[in-house]
Amino acid sequence: MRKLIKNGTVVTAADIYEADVLIEDGKIAAIGTDLKSEGVEVIDATGRYLFPGGIDPHTHLDMPFGGTVTRDDFETGTVAAAFGGTTTIIDFCLTNKGEPLGNAIQTWHEKSKDKAVIDYSFHLMIGEMNDDVLRELPQVIHEEGITSFKVFMAYKNVFQADDGTLYRTLLAAKELGALVMVHAENGDVIDYLTRQALKEGNTDPIYHALTRPPEIEGEATGRACQLTGLANSQLYVVHVSCADAVEKITEARNKGLDVWGETCPQYLVLDRSYLERPNFEGAKYVWSPPLREKWHQDALWNALKNGQLQTIGSDQCSFDFKGQKELGRGDFTKIPNGGPTIEDRMSILFSEGVKQGRITLNQFVDITSTRIAKLFGLFPQKGTIAVGTDADIVIFDANVERVISRETHHMAVDYNAFEGMKVIGEPVSVLCRGEFVVRNRQFVGKAGYGSYLKRKKYGEDMKHQQDSIPVQ
Numbered sequence: 001m002r003k004l005i006k007n008g009t010v011v012t013a014a015d016i017y018e019a020d021v022l023i024e025d026g027k028i029a030a031i032g033t034d035l036k037s038e039g040v041e042v043i044d045a046t047g048r049y050l051f052p053g054g055i056d057p058h059t060h061l062d063m064p065f066g067g068t069v070t071r072d073d074f075e076t077g078t079v080a081a082a083f084g085g086t087t088t089i090i091d092f093c094l095t096n097k098g099e100p101l102g103n104a105i106q107t108w109h110e111k112s113k114d115k116a117v118i119d120y121s122f123h124l125m126i127g128e129m130n131d132d133v134l135r136e137l138p139q140v141i142h143e144e145g146i147t148s149f150k151v152f153m154a155y156k157n158v159f160q161a162d163d164g165t166l167y168r169t170l171l172a173a174k175e176l177g178a179l180v181m182v183h184a185e186n187g188d189v190i191d192y193l194t195r196q197a198l199k200e201g202n203t204d205p206i207y208h209a210l211t212r213p214p215e216i217e218g219e220a221t222g223r224a225c226q227l228t229g230l231a232n233s234q235l236y237v238v239h240v241s242c243a244d245a246v247e248k249i250t251e252a253r254n255k256g257l258d259v260w261g262e263t264c265p266q267y268l269v270l271d272r273s274y275l276e277r278p279n280f281e282g283a284k285y286v287w288s289p290p291l292r293e294k295w296h297q298d299a300l301w302n303a304l305k306n307g308q309l310q311t312i313g314s315d316q317c318s319f320d321f322k323g324q325k326e327l328g329r330g331d332f333t334k335i336p337n338g339g340p341t342i343e344d345r346m347s348i349l350f351s352e353g354v355k356q357g358r359i360t361l362n363q364f365v366d367i368t369s370t371r372i373a374k375l376f377g378l379f380p381q382k383g384t385i386a387v388g389t390d391a392d393i394v395i396f397d398a399n400v401e402r403v404i405s406r407e408t409h410h411m412a413v414d415y416n417a418f419e420g421m422k423v424i425g426e427p428v429s430v431l432c433r434g435e436f437v438v439r440n441r442q443f444v445g446k447a448g449y450g451s452y453l454k455r456k457k458y459g460e461d462m463k464h465q466q467d468s469i470p471v472q
């Protein structure tokens, strides 16, 4: 049935205006004032914002890590995402050295099939570069529509790739039309520092942060930027946590390099002191890169405001405290890295960003959706509210106050990293391709509704890359 969302305030990366939005066959069919409501289902959105559905460019659902598997899978993870206003996720498909990339992609299709309640796509991890991998890449791009490759510069002996692999991936991406994503931390130096810490009997969660200082991230970020310049390629730095990395990205961009940066809600509002919480609770706050001293938060907010960082990803990677995070009691290196963030990514950016006057409403939309769609080959099907695009729409109440808690969250994990945090603003209803997934704060979606998205090549649509970000 056709739907008419009446009297909402449409917000895009460029505009804010009151209008009715007509939805037909999952697409936005018309936007205007006083659109006819005969024979259509009318949804009143008076006093509410209409945002384009959020796109989370960084999730790890149903992912094996450190001898365990993330608690949230493609069903619980996407339900939680939808409650938070996200209608598309891009998850990281892990690969194994020596095995065909196609096998890994197949595994990820199996994990997600019949589970996702919103649309989804994959990035592909590149752990090694050789003739077999090179031969498979064109198919990955053309058949699977996977146009972004992830290289880990950390997690030695697990995911870490060497610099030669990173450089060759940058070259291949340039030639084939893909965006290279890096986890930028110096894994070799971390390896040394963590061994030293354990040797000295320093086993508590705080040593996770102390053995991965900001210089470790700044150095790797700078190295990745330099190699990107040398390869004349394109780079997206995931989960930027500190001023050191922001500086390197800014420097590269000022030189004209095609370099982009993402941060995450946890780095914007949590800090290193959380790792010192008693009774091993600090383990709940173990991320890589680690939470930083509080002053780094200002650098991240300024970078979002000034456009030196362009996106926010959740880096959703949830492990229960009981039985999973606890694996690291007595040895911080055995704490599974990551936390539950998929649900509150947008709320936190809205509340701490827009409501606190750090970013504009248009920037909020750009950072959570539009820019991500453009960088990852989904625009304009996703990432905006315009005639002809997918009807992925968040009906948002900008005034309601809510306390984040595991008691009310929709993730499967047994704690919430933002427990007790007050946020202003919440999605009331969320539509993905014209169908309600969340309606009046109730889940009405269906596992398996989400469809797999093949994405366009990087640079295929450079016109959209050039669109200026509205800077305050």
Ligand code: URP
Pocket: 060, 183, 239, 286, 287, 288, 289, 315, 317, 337, 338, 339
């Ligand atoms: O601690 C984190 N970020 N865990 C997820 C894996 C990664 O490095 O992105």
Ligand code: ZN
Pocket: 183, 238, 239, 288, 289
């Ligand atoms: Zn990472």
Ligand code: ZN
Pocket: 058, 059, 060, 315, 317
């Ligand atoms: Zn991640």
Ligand code: ZN
Pocket: 379, 380, 461, 463, 464
């Ligand atoms: Zn276009």
